[in-house]
Amino acid sequence: MSEIWFMRAWPRNPATGAEVAIRLAGGGSYTPYRLAGEDYWAGLASPPRFSSRLGFDDRGWTGRNTPETSALAYSPATAARRDQLLPLVWKGARVEIDAGEEGTVLVRELTGEIADASWRDGSLVLTVADLSRRYDRPILGAPFAGTGGLEGFSGAAGRQKRRSWGRVRNIEGRLLDPANNIYEFGDPATGLRDITALRDKGREGPIATIAWAGSAAATLTALIASTPAQGGGTIAPSIACAKWWTQPAGPLTADVQGEIGASYVATVPSIASRLIVLAGGSPIANLATADGWRSGEAGIHVEDAGETWAAAIDRLTLRASLLWTVDPAGAVTLSQVTFNDPVASLQALFIEREATLPPMSSRTLLYRLTHRQHGDGEISAALLPADVASATPSIDVVAPLSFTANVAGTISPAEQLPKTVKLTRRLGGVDVSGSTVFSILEHPGITGTSPVSIGPTGELTIASTAVIAATATIRVRTQRDGFPLDAAVTITRTTSSSSGGGSGGGTSVSDASLAGVSSTSMSDMSDVLTVKTGASGQIQLAASLTPIAAAAAPAGVFAVYTRWRYRPVGGSWTEVGSTDVLNLASATVEVESGYYYTTDGEVVNSPTVTGLSANTDYEVQLRGRRGTSTPSKTVNFAGSAVAVGS
Amino acid sequence: MSVDAATADWLRSPGLRVTASNASAAAWGDLAVTSEVRTPFEAETDAVAEGARQIAFLGPPRVIEALSVNGRQGALRGKAITITADIEGYRTGAVVFVIGTDEASIPGRTILRVIRRLA
Secondary structure, three states: OOEEEEEEEEEEEOOOOOEOOOEEEEOOOOEEEEEEOOEEEEOOOOOOEEEEEEEEEEEEEEEEEEEOOOEEEEEOOOOOHHOOOOOOOOEEEEEEEEEEEOOOOEEEEEEEEEEEEEEEOEEEEEEEEEEEHHHHOOOOOOOOOOHHHHHHHHHHOOOOOOOOEEEEEEEEEEEEEHHHEEEOOOOOOOOOOOEEEEOOOEEEEEEEEOOOOHHHHHHHHHHHOOOOOOEEEEEEHHOOOOOOOOOOOEEEEEEEOOOOOOOOOOOOHHHHHHHHHOOOOOOOHHHHEEEEEEOOOOOEEEOOOEEEEHHHHHHHHOOEEEEEEEEEOOOEEEEEEEOOOOOOOOEEEEEEEEEEEEOEOOOOEEEEEEEEOHHHOOOOOOOOOOOOOOEEEEEEEOOOOEEEEEOOOEEEOOOOEEEEEOOOOOOOOOHHHHHOOOEEEEEOOOOOOOOOEEEOOOOOOOOOOOOOOEEEEEEEEEOOOEEEEEEEEEEEEEEEEOOOOOOOOOOOOEOOOOOOOOOOOOOEOOEEEEEEOOOOOOOOEEEEEEEOOOOOOOOEEEOOOEEEEEEEOOOOOOEEEOOEEOOOOOEEEEEOOHHHHHHHHEEEEOOOOOOOOOOEEEEEEEEEEOOOOOOOHHHHHHHEEEEEEO | OOHHHHHHHHHHHHOOEEEOOOOOHHHHHHEEEEEEEEEEOHHHHHHHHHHHHHHHOOOOOOOEEEEEEEEOOOOHOOOOEEEEEEOOOOOEEHHHHHHHOOOOOOEEEEEEEEEEEEE
């Protein structure tokens, strides 16, 4: 047996650009040059043999994954056949090569492109390369035309339309429309998933988002029409543009999540696969496995006009110890750069040592890259009035807090604590609490173990350990941009007390220690109170209560119903009214950033029972229930249940 | 929002840094090299893990050598293999990483260009 090889190539007709199928073959001793019903021309002198080389030096990969190449010579048998081939344009032509031993099934040696073609000594010499060659085209397309709108103002003409994939930090905005302060952060045609931060001289500002308006031009129009908050910007990620509220004092930069395409991707293998697809290839064959190897968030930003798809994929993968290779069928796979897990064991003959590489004592890795590196003069040391002339700092007023205590001065019910309220500092009306330093200056009237604390973004908490005087104050300092602003939160503690005596010989009684309710079945809230009617034979019942849900999980809205009942001493109970009475406002618990915020409710249930025997003792009781059983919570009550006979 | 010191330092730099060290290179003094690479990663944990991978590969002294093996072996490019040869360093089998393949120079054989660790 001997080796036989068949090549199909599709050079182009120079006049029309149309592909012309050419079939060449060589080798073998008895097999006709015919394959799949097609005749092949004899004269392909040598079998395809390939060589490839990955760039590597003292300091690691040099970032070039050289495609496989092989030189094939074809010697036409006749001048007529030579003249058939000579006019064709071979460079860049698709090519397929099948080869194998005669009598066996041929295998695909290569699916690739003609990298170069020449005529020498009567032979056509073709250099073929694998399909990684197709990735040698530049990524960036036509630059901004400078004709206005999405093509930018005249000064933008010739500027590259940058592209980003995955997580990319601090890229510089470039002026697209100076009259409207519009800046571009990439190609408006491909857009971005999001712009997560905008900075002027490194100082981040609040942002609002303009959604896709149906077309890129309409989105740009909406962005132009927007009014950014003072000190901030409006973003239109779908066209990779943003509007800053004024002319930036320094470089305007952004953190972005790159192009979406079919779906947003942000791992090294997935981004590499996306680049391969955009360059015309198929997705990475072992993508799921490779994503498991490198699952961390990553990104790549392309701004150089000459950077090719291959160079960008190299830059992305080699720096993550991954290598991409193209197999003969054109499928791309990723492998890990490691000495671990050898895949084969071979006997070899030593030929030569090419180089000795010294040991590496340390390798520094940069991550979270700043694509626009700032100079010292390009960092805002503070928010200066000169920078933001009309932005005025302020603090939202916090409503006075009130707690109910028993006659001993102890907060009752105890579930009123802990209590958290939010302090908000603003700049020009914009909430800037996230970049403000909060501290407690003093808290006269509040004692106990660590009774007061404040969170990083203004969450002021009075602890359950706090002992609160009849009046108290908490003073908080907010520090930002060199401007301290102080706020005072005032607190009062009220004591439940019984009302005065009844009239006409009647008595008065009250209960300020009410039990909480947790189920949807009626339960006793007050004790059984004995009250004597007066000459009118009636009892005025009164329950003006504050339902309280503890500042803890679960959050929710907790409605309660109450109802009074009465009876002659030792007799049978009579319910007051026809239905249970719903609270006027429900106690609520909300959670935000790990802090629980409570809002107390309101219960008013004060009926009058008439037609009773004059000057007679009766027993009364207040009862209550939850409106729903879930989420599970006990609702407690501040205030008193009062009965007055008359 | 004002610029805190950490953010300002980051903005002045090309990126955040982590360093992977190779303690066994200390005895080499100035002969050992140091290097820096810009990774695509966002998180420190991923950069640290990548540093461990890279220093494991680049840390020891290495040589680039050429050997020939039987048959056509172009598919080995970019893979780790074990090579046995009758020469010091290969007699008991050496794990190498293939960075180049040449099927054309010797009929019936493939020349492999490999990276081999000396230690």
